[in-house]
Amino acid sequence: MKKIFFKAAALCCALSLSACASKKAVSVTPPDGSLDKCELRFSWWGGDDRHEATLKAIDLWSKKHPDITVTPEYGGWDGWTEKVTAQMNSGTEPDIMQINYDWLISMSPDCKGFYDLDSLGGTLDLSGFDEETLSFGRVDGKLNAVTVSLSGRGLFYNSQAYNAIGAAYPQTWSDLIALGKSFSSEDAYPMDLDIQSGGTAWYLAVVYIQQKTGRQFITLDGELGFTEEDIREALDFYKLLEDNHVIRTVKTRTDEDGNAALYQSPEFIGGNVAGVLEWGSAVGKYEAVLPKGVLESGPLLADESGNNSGWMIKPSLLYAVSGHTKHPDEAAAFVDFLLNDEECAEILGTTRGIPASRKARNALEQSGSLTGLSKECEDMLTEADTITISPYMELTRMKSFYNAAIESVSYGTADTKTAAEQMYRSVKEYLEKIKK
Structure with missing residues (x-):
């Protein structure tokens, strides 16, 4: 998390979300009291x-x-x-x-x-x-x-599924995209993104663009840092993952899993979905449904030069x-x-x-x-040049904007340009509204 984490944390400390009314004094139990x-x-x-x-x-x-x-x-x-x-x-x-x-x-x-x-x-x-x-x-x-x-979110893989086809865990974004072809012959996927957890698919696309541009999607004080073109490129990246059989389409996930979370999905438990993007603090629920030792951590994806910046912590x-x-x-x-x-x-x-x-x-x-x-x-996030997630990025209403854009692109009801225009406008207007 390096210096950028501590700098971001200090900014978060100074962040003024609202004017707080004074509270009445409270009676505090002394350390030796009952x-x-x-x-x-x-x-x-x-x-x-x-x-x-x-x-x-x-x-x-x-x-x-x-x-x-x-x-x-x-x-x-x-x-x-x-x-x-x-x-x-x-x-x-x-x-x-x-x-x-x-x-x-x-x-x-x-x-x-x-x-x-x-x-x-x-x-x-x-x-x-x-x-x-x-x-x-x-x-x-x-x-x-x-x-x-x-x-922060990390990448975790089913070692049995990868070993079965002789595949290595991806190091770069290009590696990840290439894996789709290797798994397609097995009617399986190298990873998937949980549509039930709110914003997971968009999270990975944001990391990709942050790493590429050095811009933060939303700043700690609630400013939209991505341009409309950045959002379009992020949606293009997501669609690239679907088109290359790296992840399931939204329709496929819904048809196969219904409303079940990914860790409860027969596709994940059975190894047809061989990887997940999950918070390090919550990965235990995925680990628990597989045989002991099967789920392993993989490296944070980087560009071809080895730059793995853009990953986030909170x-x-x-x-x-x-x-x-x-x-x-x-x-x-x-x-x-x-x-x-x-x-x-x-x-x-x-x-x-x-x-x-x-x-x-x-x-x-x-x-x-x-x-x-x-x-x-x-340990991997500590070694990376991470960004502190803005609390505004995590708001439920914001996640509805991300998911709407992802779903429209996945189902083909909007092209990435149209979806990006709508998402950019919705996010910007909501940030302006909530900070008033």
């Missing part, structure tokens, strides 16, 4: 690996704090943003939430949706975090959320406390447990990526548990 008996709700999304580990962590919490009951609420990513948005709008959200990066903009624009965690220092220890990492959760100086891990997820919770100290204590408790760290492992907390990370290092695909992905 916590009140209460019930807390905790929500998160993820795959089965994350669910199972988190439920075990809650069991450990119950043994250590029997007077504080934590009720879990969890599910898959599809539709999760809409569910939590409805809860936030009705004031029925859980006390503690795993949140996405862009939710700081969409769910707490006035800084009241989530608690200012700096005010809960008596029960939440942040000494194991550097300020660059904490800056991702700050809005106008208020710590609305704590970064759990930093992550907080994979954050923990936030509801601004309406009746038990802020107890909620903060549970967040502290999730972030810093050594036994909890052992249970959670890397199901949410490589921990940003030094205490949790050290616990995993000492036990030899800091290994696997998440760590390999982090």
Whole structure:
């Protein structure tokens, strides 16, 4: 992530998303004080690996704090943003939430949706975090959320499927395109892009253009950095992948998978789809449905000169406390447990990526548990000249623009020029609207 990451994080720290109203003073439980008996709700999304580990962590919490009951609420990513948005709008959200990066903009624009965690220092220890990492959760100086891990998308491949045809993992974009022909004779694909996860197909096209031009798609302060021609070229690249049998068309994916996420698809589980683009913090759900050791990490794609810039990182997820919770100290204590408790760290492992907390990370290092695909992905991104994703790029409405353009090009209802014109206009207008 190199110097560009720290520079971007500092910019994010300074980013002013809105004017925050002052909050009334809160009573913070002293470090040696007792916590009140209460019930807390905790929500998160993820795959089965994350669910199972988190439920075990809650069991450990119950043994250590029997007077504080934590009720879990969890599910898959599809539709999760809409569910939590409805809860936030009705004031029925859980006390503690795993949140996405862009939710700081969409769910707490006035800084009241989530608690200012700096005010809960008596029960939440942040000494194991550097300020660059904490800056991702700050809005106008208020710590609305704590970064759990930093992550980026990487490429992961079914080693059995590749070995079966004697193919090597691609190093360059040209390698990737050439692989389509090798796999087509097996009626298989070297990789695919999950249409259920929101913006995955567009993400890869953005990396390709960022690497080629040096321009960022959307800047940290919400400015559109791509030209209309850049967007058209990104859509041309996506269509090139389809036309060369590198990925399935949208229609083929829909016909074969229905509404199932890619990791649940028989095509992926059976090896006909032999690669995925996924967050390092979430790749465990793909790994879990294949035989042990079959899924392997591949290199970040580069141009012919070996330049692999343009790949992106962000907080994979954050923990936030509801601004309406009746038990802020107890909620903060549970967040502290999730972030810093050594036994909890052992249970959670890397199901949410490589921990940003030094205490949790050290616990995993000492036990030899800091290994696997998440760590390999982090190591590759650390060595690359990465870009910090703008939270504006992650907004649900923005993803609808990307997916609409991808689908229109894939189905042939619009050429790339027309789709690019529409997408450029929609993105630009929405950015101007949301920043008012």
